[in-house]
Amino acid sequence: MHPQAPADPPPGLIVTRFAPSPTGHLHIGGARTALFCWAYAKRTGGRFIIRIEDTDQARSSEASARGILEDLAWLGIDWDEGPELTVRRQGKEARIGGDPRRVGPWFQSQRLDGYNAVAGDMLDRGLAYAAFDTPEQLAAMRRAAESAKQTFRYHPAPDQIPSPELQRRRIAAGEPHVVRFRAPDGPVRVTDRVLGEVRFDAGEVDDFVLRKADGFPTYHFGVVLDDQAMGVTHVLRGQEHLMNTPRHVALQHALGYRVPVFAHMPLIFNDQGAKMSKRERDQAARAAVKKAAITSPPHVPHDHPTHTGAAPALDPDAFAAWIADPKRQLDSDALDRLASAMGLALPEVSVHDFRKAGYLPEVITNFLALLGWNPGTKSDDGKDLERFDMAYLAERFDLDRLGKTNARFDRVKLASFNQATLGGMSSARFADRLRLWASTHRPDMLERLGDRFAFAAAAAQPRCKVLSDAPAVLAFALTDDDALALDPKAVAKNLAAPAGPEPGAPTGADLLPPARQQLAQLEPFAPEAIDAWAAAFVQARSVPLGKLAGALRVAVTGAAVSPGLGHTLACLGRASALRRIDRCIAHAGAHQAP
RNA sequence: GGCCCUGUCGUCUAGCCUGGUCUAGGACACCUCCCUUUCACGGAGGCGACACGGGUUCGAAUCCCGUCAGGGUCACCA
Numbered sequence: 001m002h003p004q005a006p007a008d009p010p011p012g013l014i015v016t017r018f019a020p021s022p023t024g025h026l027h028i029g030g031a032r033t034a035l036f037c038w039a040y041a042k043r044t045g046g047r048f049i050i051r052i053e054d055t056d057q058a059r060s061s062e063a064s065a066r067g068i069l070e071d072l073a074w075l076g077i078d079w080d081e082g083p084e085l086t087v088r089r090q091g092k093e094a095r096i097g098g099d100p101r102r103v104g105p106w107f108q109s110q111r112l113d114g115y116n117a118v119a120g121d122m123l124d125r126g127l128a129y130a131a132f133d134t135p136e137q138l139a140a141m142r143r144a145a146e147s148a149k150q151t152f153r154y155h156p157a158p159d160q161i162p163s164p165e166l167q168r169r170r171i172a173a174g175e176p177h178v179v180r181f182r183a184p185d186g187p188v189r190v191t192d193r194v195l196g197e198v199r200f201d202a203g204e205v206d207d208f209v210l211r212k213a214d215g216f217p218t219y220h221f222g223v224v225l226d227d228q229a230m231g232v233t234h235v236l237r238g239q240e241h242l243m244n245t246p247r248h249v250a251l252q253h254a255l256g257y258r259v260p261v262f263a264h265m266p267l268i269f270n271d272q273g274a275k276m277s278k279r280e281r282d283q284a285a286r287a288a289v290k291k292a293a294i295t296s297p298p299h300v301p302h303d304h305p306t307h308t309g310a311a312p313a314l315d316p317d318a319f320a321a322w323i324a325d326p327k328r329q330l331d332s333d334a335l336d337r338l339a340s341a342m343g344l345a346l347p348e349v350s351v352h353d354f355r356k357a358g359y360l361p362e363v364i365t366n367f368l369a370l371l372g373w374n375p376g377t378k379s380d381d382g383k384d385l386e387r388f389d390m391a392y393l394a395e396r397f398d399l400d401r402l403g404k405t406n407a408r409f410d411r412v413k414l415a416s417f418n419q420a421t422l423g424g425m426s427s428a429r430f431a432d433r434l435r436l437w438a439s440t441h442r443p444d445m446l447e448r449l450g451d452r453f454a455f456a457a458a459a460a461q462p463r464c465k466v467l468s469d470a471p472a473v474l475a476f477a478l479t480d481d482d483a484l485a486l487d488p489k490a491v492a493k494n495l496a497a498p499a500g501p502e503p504g505a506p507t508g509a510d511l512l513p514p515a516r517q518q519l520a521q522l523e524p525f526a527p528e529a530i531d532a533w534a535a536a537f538v539q540a541r542s543v544p545l546g547k548l549a550g551a552l553r554v555a556v557t558g559a560a561v562s563p564g565l566g567h568t569l570a571c572l573g574r575a576s577a578l579r580r581i582d583r584c585i586a587h588a589g590a591h592q593a594p
Numbered sequence: 595g596g597c598c599c600u601g602u603c604g605u606c607u608a609g610c611c612u613g614g615u616c617u618a619g620g621a622c623a624c625c626u627c628c629c630u631u632u633c634a635c636g637g638a639g640g641c642g643a644c645a646c647g648g649g650u651u652c653g654a655a656u657c658c659c660g661u662c663a664g665g666g667u668c669a670c671c672a
Contacts (some may be wrong), residue, residue, distance in 0.1 A: 021671075021672045023671085056672070108602045133670095138670085142669095150595095150596085151668070152668080153668090192622095195600095199598095200598080201597080208669095209669085213670055218671085231672055238666095239598095240666055240667070241664090241666095241667095241672095242598065242667080243598065243668070244667085264599085267665075269665080275666075359625090368606080370606070370621090371606075374606090376607095383619085383620050384608060384619075384621070386622095387598095404601095405601070406600070406664085406665065406666090410605050410622065410623085412623060413605075413606065413621075413622040413623080462634050462636090463633075494632090531631095538631090544632050546628060547631080548631075552631095561634090562633070563632095563633075564632090
């Protein structure tokens, strides 16, 4: 395949693409871009392709590329063309990707011949030239421009450019060089589906680099050539790319390529009102470390589920350097280790983070779709439609309803959507989801709960914003009976105080022994049966239900707050519940003894 | 700083193109009440915005201009 061969798509076929660079996890903003590209292709019966822009040899990795593809697939954003990936869905294997139109390969590092052919051609035609400046020279030129309060632009007059013969001689001599585009002198007009006409004055586009000294194409060169070769008709991307667009358009004009339809989407902001970035996690972690006045890398506690060994969360030198330099970033795994060692919840930024925290993919895509797009429709109850699924997007998404204003990423609202979805599921479905999440993130939970897992899931369901809330909600059931600590305040309120105002009313502690005796016989030991028993128990004794529930709650959880009594006891299981009640009775007795 | 984009409740937005139906609608958050063995869930209600200034017009959130504010971008990163 020769990228310069104009690959005109079949008339009317819309082709979109998402082109991540494999330098880390999939950013949430990238996920939105991919989602909209996907949705637009689906809506119009077009093709959605994935291309991997791995032209930065130092930062790209295959593991990252694979992770990005897996996260996309997890979100349900499937590509029609692109790298092949096999995933398991509902127990079956599904294949995503492929190359039916024969426009691959999809990794830019495998397309170098094509870029070189076009670069050579441009050199021959005088559309581009070889430049021999060293990085140091360029840096000096930038400094000079800055001190002269001028904007640095690499755009030498034609007679300043070495002659073609001289360029050839120096190249032949093996001199390191880049290939630069000879930028046009006129203004460049960009037509954008979201922003309208945007005009860039003459001179705004400079002689940017097409091919780097290492022989790899720059982003601009790769994008333009591949979009042409792959027949891309619509380029949907974040507004941060707007200033790149005149470069791409100028290149497309020079090369006689099609100019795709552009749609620059509003940015996703963080709480500080700036573009959401991975750096936030570093900042949050660094702030926490400074606040805790920690000077050496902490160890993951041995009893912590994420504990992997005796090693500290990260290398001491790297840690010190990271603390000292606010600009420095830790790799994502090291950051995760540090956070879990400190018991920190870092703000989620990449899809990977959200997945780990227990957000549902269908909620993430729904929420993301609302950032920059709006269906502008009412739902049946007359309110604005906000909750919808991928099928709805595939049917209704359009460019006209893309907004122009940057959107703050409202984590609280996302959490609310997630909670609503979690709470709206059948309890069986919720249990399945929780089990799936726990199997990779908290296998200890599954082991300890065993066949009582369904009770625990039912208890957790209305109390989880994200699946990772479950361990905290169920913490009482995840500790050893002997390790349970009784909250003194809860003991005073629910066990020691009398049940009613009348003299001689029983205290909560008084209810424990008879309750324990009856619970030992109760069948089945399940939430509904326990709640029914409790109602009968208090009716027979004319005490408020709260007195019994409070007393048992403190006895078996140590705290005044827990899920409903039936669920709480059921997810402990009879043996553990009785042991805890006994332990509490002994504890209370010890206190009352003179 | 140059260039570019944007400005409706605290936040995300509907309405703007095709001025009047807008005493500006919804969602999240917040507050109150109800339900209730605690927590949570659920239900009902409430608070709350057209950045500012000028025009055009009988009439402007909607059209025009300016001011201010916010953001993006200025690499042999993508």
